[in-house]
Amino acid sequence: MELLTYLLKVSACTVLFFAFYLLVLRRLTFFKTNRFYLLVTLLLSFIIPTLNFTIEREVPAAAVVFDQPTIVNREKEVAQIQIPNQIAYSPIAEESFDWYAVLPYLYFGIVACLLFIATWRILQLVKHTKNGAERINGLKIVSKTNGFTNCSFFNYVFIDNKSLTEAELQVLLKHEQVHAQQLHSVDKVLLIIAKAFLWFNPVVYLYDKALEQAHEYEADEATSQSFGTEQYANLLLRLAIAKSEMPLVHNFVKSPIKARIKMLFNSKSKNMKKLMYLLAVPVGLGLLWGFTVKVVEVSRRTEITEIKTEGNGDLKAKISKKDPLWNKTIKGKIKSILITEVGEVLNFKYDNGLIRVFNYAKGKVSVGDELSISIGGSITDLGMKDPKGNVVKKLDAPCYLV
Template identity: 40%
Template sequence: MEAIAYLLQVSACTGVFYMFYYAFLRRLTFFTINRWYLLATLLLSFVIPAIKIRVDEQPHYVAVVQHVVYVNAPEAIQPIPFNAAPPKMGPVAPPVNRASIMGWVYVVAVISLSGYLFITLIIFFTRIKGKPLAKMGNVKIVSGYKKLGNGSFFNYIFLADENICYEDLKHVIGHEMMHVRLYHSADRVIARLAQIALWFNPFAYLFASAIEANHEFEVDAKMTHSVDKRVYANLLLQLSVTGQGMLHNGFSKVQLTGRIQMLFNKPSKNMKKLTYVLIVPMVTISCLVFATSLKTSAKKNAPAVTVTDTAVKYRQKVKYGIGQQLSMAKFKAYQQTDDYKNKSALVREIINKEIAIKVTELIRDKKTGIPQGYKVTYNSMPLEIKTFYGDGKELYSLLNVGDEVTVKLFGGGIGEGIPVVFFPQYIVKNNVRIFQPVQPETIREYPFLYEVNRVRFTDGKVAQIEKDSNGKWKTAVIEKDNGYRFNLAFKANSPDFAGIKQGDQVRLRFVHEVKTGKKVYAVNDWVSISENIADYGFKNPDMFYKFYEKM
């Protein structure tokens, strides 16, 4: 996403600089100055958005204290999302990542255009090998290249061998020699590379066209010092061509009307050079608008602002389809019923506890007949137990109808018109543990998991804290029991994380992690840090509200 934002800022800069050229500079006859303006501002368009400007501001971190309801993520009571219809167990489909799709489209287009340019250059140099060649110093003159017409590319000059007299041929060679001496081909290459990088930006093409036209104006002006303007204009008309080459300078390729009009225009007065002074404030304003702002605290010793936000509910920012929205609305209505409240009370009573149950029926898929779980009773209340990760094949051979067993439940779901569904953490029969899912243990091997909004979260111990001279957290290390470490860096105006100390267990939410070792990640963009998994604790306002919203 940052790369897309950068390219859009570059495109905006090119638009501002080109419109300034079009409005104030294109009619002036200071062609050399215009050339350097076009080239410099094209390059500046890529530099300015990458500039980082420090801006002072008052500290604004907010520490939210405990009274926050955790929504749309694993909870102690209801660890999986509920639907009004009987729950279908399986992973939640992640939202479409439009930024990733746009990124891939951009990369494919850049690779394609770069490949086309590379192939064109190979074909170009391959074809000129067999052509008649003459030399004037380090400049090579190629004859008989009618496809290109009269033109030049770096130290190559192309002549189409048309039926022109010696004097006209001398003027053509002099014109192209001027392009070579002024290194105009280098400008064209830079403009072409900018077009590839900004293929979606129309101003990139306008820049390239303006650079090409200015090259011809510049050379035409220099040629008329030694050639009569009328003779030179007639030569342009005689050798006029259409079409546009990718990189080479054509003798009479730019629109003739503009060239001849500029040829006979009176030179601009030197006073008009003051117009270029306007470039300075324009570039300064562009830096302020498009450069990246690095916000720092205006008062280095000022304490972080702590605000108690009581009973605020947040939910993840997720785009749901119409079907999902209808299902959620139906379930929200169901949550107001006594049936839901009774089932919720049952969940709170038995979750993460060992309970005695009796197996009453094996549940099979109606179409395939494959076992899917068991109907059981607990204190005469009907429940359903299902395996979560497809590892129930072992269980179905060990547990029979009528068995009385002890089970510890770690998660489940509530649905309208069905019993409460649970998933076993383990099952004990006759004092022997007969079943324990494989997947819940292997989850611990992962460094972190994802919420629906793609925020990463992990639980671990605060293994190390480094503070600055003001007692603020500068860096911290959070370490999981499976060996993964997360090295966090904080801004100068970060909160004081009151109540959290080294050795505490916390839940860390973050994005944009960078893997720096086999089991080590660097995290600059933390989203929240909390001691209680049921709330968000200390929030990073620069990141938190991008992924969560108040209910």
């Protein structure tokens, strides 16, 4: 269940972060910043659910309410039991199959298959690089006429020399050089890993498409500045039918051509619009608060002046050893604390109910602590007595003594 909860929180983070991208950032022409936003928010989506912060909110000790114990008369309870005339037999139902126990194996099985497929595709790419490569401007050019062509993976560029003129080849190499210099292939590998672990989440596939689009916009912008916008747009249209089926590579015309050409001729966003990225901060803070912060109510430890006595006072406690919990050890958790001058009264929750426990050592325990206590009796009268025998402070509430 913890794995399922974590994955659901990761998915919720991706939904909110990507929704902000679609509504606010997608149309901006700050392509590098958009790429950075997509990568960082995807990484934060995996990190945020793993964080855990606790905020203690103090409540006045006087506001602590103790539940009164319920006394059940077992003799009357037995007398009211009615014996039915007929006893109906019902067969014992067989234990149902626990699907939650199978889910982790199913999930990781699919993850392993997807990672295996990705590894196999990388090996196929490596296989093609062994055919011999020509080095041009830091790129390794691999010539091939079928399969995936006119695309790149890291600094390897796979081209079809027969379908390109010399001028078109220079434009394509400039485009793929931008991909190599900006390490866009690293992003592709990271997205493949993310899709393997979030295969059930449709938003992660939208992340992949948006990031690939940002890559192409960034490379198109740099290439069009070197060779001219119109000439570059014409080359995109001519090569639009040559698409790659290899998801690891950057294909020259794989992304939607209409959107890429339209973006080439769009006016650039003003620098002031970069402030819009700051609007993502409240989104991240909201996710942090919702998934990582836990508010715990604790009793306010007010300073109480101890009663001054002449000489050594002592505690007066009438112990009753007839209580069923006397001399037994029970385990439970402190629900709240009531502070008095003579000690602390703990509201102690255990398996069979809620009891009050007197704590001589004030400040040694806190709300939420899990303890194992041995009952030594129940206190019916507790007070502070001065040397003359006068009770100067009395606690009327009965509680157990440990």
